Amino acid sequence: FQPKWLAGRKVVLTAGPTFEAIDPVRGITNSSSGKMGFALARACAHAGAQVVLVSGPVGLPTPFGVERIDVASALQMRDAVMGRLAGADVFIGVAAVADYRPEASAEHKIKKSGEAMTLTLVPNPDILAEVAALPEPPFCVGFAAESRQLDAYAEGKRRNKAVPMIVGNLVQDGLGQDDNLVVIYDDDGKHPLPRGGKMGLAQRIVEHLSGRLGRHPA
Numbered sequence: 001f002q003p004k005w006l007a008g009r010k011v012v013l014t015a016g017p018t019f020e021a022i023d024p025v026r027g028i029t030n031s032s033s034g035k036m037g038f039a040l041a042r043a044c045a046h047a048g049a050q051v052v053l054v055s056g057p058v059g060l061p062t063p064f065g066v067e068r069i070d071v072a073s074a075l076q077m078r079d080a081v082m083g084r085l086a087g088a089d090v091f092i093g094v095a096a097v098a099d100y101r102p103e104a105s106a107e108h109k110i111k112k113s114g115e116a117m118t119l120t121l122v123p124n125p126d127i128l129a130e131v132a133a134l135p136e137p138p139f140c141v142g143f144a145a146e147s148r149q150l151d152a153y154a155e156g157k158r159r160n161k162a163v164p165m166i167v168g169n170l171v172q173d174g175l176g177q178d179d180n181l182v183v184i185y186d187d188d189g190k191h192p193l194p195r196g197g198k199m200g201l202a203q204r205i206v207e208h209l210s211g212r213l214g215r216h217p218a
């Protein structure tokens with residue numbers, strides 16, 4: 001591992017789940033431990049980058065040398081990311097952002113009535129796609145956690161979100177675990193990484209990323 005791969009670069013990452021409030025004590029969330037995003041933030045800092053980590057609610061310590069911003073909802077995560085992108089060379093979206101949020105969050109705890117209840121959900125912004133669509137985007141890396149057809153879905157996401165690099169994994173291979181099986185998809189095709197711990201994988205991903213940066217019109 002070459003510690004200077006990202007020297008002089010600024011990297012902004014998202015990690016963890018988002019939490020979309022229904023009322024003061026309830027909400028909708030995704031299952032995400034934040035381990036992969038935190039491992040990547042750590043690997044980027046170790047590789048010499050200035051790192052800003054925008055994190056949803058997780059129970060993980062902040063990696064050494066990383067600036068951390070805690071958020072709850074997808075809207076807060078988007079604002080935190082957009083506010084920190086100035087001068088960024090790389091954006092890595094690792095967060096499991098909730099696709100929908102309640103249309104309105106109740107000010108007070110909703111009381112049960114015994115009746116059926118309907119919750120109206122509205123779509124959240126796609127943070128990764130928005131960053132990639134900026135006039136001068138940083139080099140964008142996305143993640144795709146799928147339960148089947150990884151190649152097709154991951155490559156589809158790469159095209160739909162217009163990002164140069166997607167890291168894909170099958171959820172049954174890694175969710176909440178310390179190690180994972182991932183495949184990198186980029187303009188040159190498909191690059192499976194050997195199964196490994198999330199920290200080792202994060203270093204391999206940083207290595208691959210730094211190789212792509214050289215060719216990216218910055």
Ligand code: C5P
Binds near residue numbers: 014129
């Ligand atoms: O479409 P899907 O949610 O599976 O795409 C996953 C990738 O997009 C991840 O990199 C995730 O962080 C990012 N994403 C995002 N904002 C969303 C949804 C996904 O940044 N609202």
